[in-house]
Amino acid sequence: MSQSFRTYNRLWADVQLELSHLLSEEQPAEPPRPEKDRVVFFQRLAMLYVRYIRVFRQLEKAYDLMVHPQKRRVIRALLDAVIGRVLELKNDMVENEFSEYHYLDDILHDLKLSPADLEIPIPRYFRDESSEEVQEQKAMLTDILKMVEVIKNPDALLSKRMSQDEAIKFIQVAERARQRRLRTKLMEESRKINSMYKTKELEKADIELAVICIQKVWRGYIQRKRTRIIREEEMIFLGMSMDPKYQVLCPSEVTAQTIEACTRVTQEAHEEAYQKAVVAVTQQLREIEGPDMSKCMKDQIRQWFIECRNSTGVFPDYPDEEDGGSALIFAEMTPQQLMEEIAAKEEEDSNNKPEGKEKNKEQGKKDKGKNVEEEEEAGLRMLPSAFVSDLELGHKTFVDFWQNRDESQNFSQKHDVELIKEEKRKVVEAEIRLQVDEQLRQELAEWKLSVDKDKGSKTNTKKKKGDKSGKKKKKEKDLTADRTLQSLCQELVEQGLLKQANNVRLQEYLGDYSYLGTTLRQNDIEPMPSLSDVRQILSLYAVLPLGSQVVHEKAPLIKAILLAGPAGVGKKMLVHAVCQETGATLFDLSPMNTAGKYPGKNGLAMMLHMVFKVARLLQPSVIWVDDAEKMFYKKVPKEEKELDPKRLKKDLPKSLKLIKGEDRVLIIGTTKDPLSADIKSLCKMYSKIILIPRPDYGSRYILWKELIKNQGGKVTKALDLSSLTKISDGYTPGQMVQVIQSVVTKRRIQQQASRPLIAAEFVSPLAKIDPVFQDEEEDLKNWYAKTPLGKKRIKAATGKEEEEAATKGKDANKKKKK
Incomplete structure (x- = not known):
């Protein structure tokens, strides 16, 4: 076991080394100049993308099988940041190449990698490591689904009782049929044997000919068998076929699987021990170090009161809890500077709106000036990243603490108590600071009343005015505020809007890598993606953001995806696979499923409100819209007019706008006939359109x-x-x-x-x-060419986009000269 721990520690160290090289390339000492050549820029993006995927795969492996709970937390934060950076680079590649599918054969060849190294892994913790509250909600939902299924189909679970006579009759019928089949088989065999003995008596010459014939057949059979064996051995020797002994699990593989199972048990035990230690250490810090912390804080804050009184002549205003409370006092500032900063904040809060507009105008002028400067230096640049800072922090944590740490004594890889104390001491200090702030805020008010009555009253009135001037944000109306989550789930299940996802995995969506994509594009031929490319896209756009809250909040937000392709290519399977990989709740808002349910405008509003409310509470969630083209029909067929398939056309896009970065809710539409829909409305609803072709x-x-x-x-x-x-x-x-x-x-x-x-x-x-x-x-291909991304791709392929960019640059220069 200790050998495997050292292996994963070494793997982590290797990943950190590669990550340091990537960070140095992404943030060089001098900012790189904009790249004018689109092909060169894409190659740089693609190289970073492939290298980050390699880091992602190695980090996921280290996190999955490492047992030290505190190391796993550091790796987990780093893993989320790497996933986010991969998604950012993918977004940059799409914006640069104007295609959802990219072919990286040349980069794989340069790095000497196989297509399997480019596969996006699905981290196990997406499903296994959910909080107790989420697990309880999922268990509640499972119980409701089972209960409603029993109510709808009570006969399916009830075993039909049968009398003894009926059971004997069934057994007799089955036994007579079996005996009849055996008797028929015996009759056929005896008929064949009798026909063999009915032949005439053979002469000696005929016997010799028969023997020679038998020998020819036998020797031919033996020789063909030997030749086949020799050919199989040759193919095995050349590496063209697999040796049969390797097709069965060898003892070393069985041992490895056993060790992996033991490692997971050890992980759970160490995690449980770590959680108990966190609670115990936190309580211990509160009891032992808490009183000293409180006394020290009070003395420091009172000393600050006196210093401010001596330097400014009045007692200071106590910082608000929103600004950090007394933590703001201990910043490296003099009392005079701190007073000035607080006064400046109050002035900013009390500013009128026209002043703010003037500032915005001035800022707009500055921005225009910046845009002119940027236009002068035209070129392609990488978009700013929200995850590089997290990667730097994770790398710094590893270098400062874990890289040279001696763990020779920690043979079992259990948690470090001193580390927990350092971490939880800050938490306890923040808790005590809140209590101290409440007490000393009252104490300061008493001091002001007794010493600076007039000045104290003025400051209080200012604060009240500032509070009144602030406008309250409008809150969304909760139409089901008086109902519990369980009752809402039960109603949605009964109406068929909340369903159980099928047990399929994304890896079961089989497909081979597209080996000719780069070659075809070099010859100005747009290749059709393979099923493997489709699986990769769903991993990036759906599974990874839904699986991690941190990634979903910071990564490029994708609210809706449309899967377009002929019937039978696996669109429905992909929707269910996304739910299974992330543990997401599945809602069905297909036009045919919602027909006749919740009639009227109020009913429609209530249905959407319930679905999106439960989807947020049970996140991650997937809202599936099958036959998405029916919602945006150009002309509704006569046979479907009564079903009103376009009833969600206006309200569903409005609900889509309410999805924010913290809501792990994804709408996935599937369509096999997108040509019958209004393409503008369809593209406005779905930001990502994925074309699924026939398999190659x-x-x-x-x-x-x-x-x-x-x-x-x-x-x-x-x-x-x-x-x-x-x-x-x-x-x-x-x-x-x-x-x-x-x-x-x-x-x-x-x-x-x-x-x-x-x-x-x-x-x-x-x-x-x-x-x-x-x-x-x-x-389908021609229809996709009319989508926004398809149009950009055609322009880029024909070179029209570069011409448009050049003309825009000339017009901007002319305006500047004028």
Whole structure:
């Protein structure tokens, strides 16, 4: 165990070294000049992106299997910052290349990495490390879902009682059928044997010919078998196929899995011990060091009162709790400076609005001047980062404390009590400071009344006026303030608006890496993304922000995503996978699901209010809108007019605007026919539109192989997967699953030993299904080209954007000369 701890400590140290190199590149001594070449700028962004993903993968591994609770907290903060930086770089890449999909084959080749190294890992703590309150809410929701399911389908859980006579009758029928099948099989075998003995008597020459024939067949069979074995050994030697002994878990792998399970148990034990130690140490600090802290603070604050009185002639105003209370007193300032600062703040608060407008105008003029200077020095720059400071802080913590720390005595990797004391001493000090502030604020008021009555009254009136002048912010009306969370959840479940997500993982969305993307773009051909690219995009835009509160608050905010693609490409599966990976609550606001529910304007407002209120309380949450195009129909079909699919067209975008950075709520729309919707309204609602294509050859090969195995089939050499992949061009993963389920039945699985699966068995079921034709995919591609990002991509590909930027720069220079 100690060896594994040293391994993860070494891994952490290596990550910190790589992170220091990245930080030095991102924040050089001299700020870099704007880059004019868009390709060079994108290469720099992409290189940073790939390197940060490598850091992300290593940090996630170290955090997942390290058992020291205090080290894990430092790594966790660093991991959140790295995730946020990856999302920022992804946003910069999209803004630069005007495409959601990027192809980094050349960078992987330069760094000697494989496509697997570019895979975005899903941290385990997204689901495993939730607070007790969240766990209780999830348990409550699970109970409600089960209860409503029992009420709706009571017969499904009740076992039907059967009398003894009926049971005997069923057994007799099944046994007679079994005996009949056996008797039929025996009759067929005896008929074959009898036909063999009915042949005529053979002469000696015929016997010799028969023997020679048998020998030919036998020797041919033996030689083919030997040749096959030699060929398999050669393929194994060349590394073209896997050795069968490695397909079964070896003892070392079993041992590694056992150690990993023990490590997780140790993690839980150490975490529990750490939480108990935190409570005990905090209480101990309150009891032992608390009185001394309180006395010391009071003496210092009283001394400050006297010094201010001696230097200014009056007692000072006690700093407000919002400004930091008495903590503001101990800043490195003289009493006179502190008084001036407090007076300046009061003047700022009491300023009139026109003055503020004048300042804004002056500031606007300054900003215009800055814009002119920026236009003079045209070029591409990286957007400011909200996570680099967190990365620097995490790196500094590691260097200052953990890098050279001697832990030879901490064999079991338990928590350090002294570290807890240092950390919680500040918390206890802040608690005591609040109490001291309340007491001394009253004491100061008494001193003012007794010594400076007139001056004290004036200052009090000023504060009151300042308080009255401040306007109160309007609060949103809570239409369900008198209802509990449980009652709201129960109503939404009964109405079918809150659902249980299917148990699928994002890694089950199979697809191969796109190896020709860079080559096609270099030849001015826009490639269609692979299913692996789609999985990566969902990880970045949905899973990572929803999984971490810190990342969601600071990273580029994505409120709504639209998944567009033909039927059967896995849009619904991706929605459920996002919920499973993050532990999110699933709400269904599809037009067909909300039809007839909560009628009228008031009912619609109540429905949206309940959904978004519960989504915020049970965050992370995913609001799913299936058939999203129906909400923005150009023309509603006659058969759907009664359902009123456009009833949420105005109100849902308004509710979307209320989602803030602290609300981990994501709207995911899915559509298979986006051409029937108004593209402007659809793009205004969904900030990110992800096009999901038909699977390419590599993805289809992996899908056939893995789906057949998951169904219970065996992929042998008799099954020509390459030919099956080739003839299934245009078929979606959903159609492939349908074909496999019809072919690989329970009876067929039992027959595999004597009759292995072949490609011909899958051809006839495939022929009965219509594939997604090239024309349909081209229509989707042309529709995507009309979206805002698609238009920018076309302009960038044709060079029109650079011309527009150049003309804008010339016009700005002309205005400046005038």
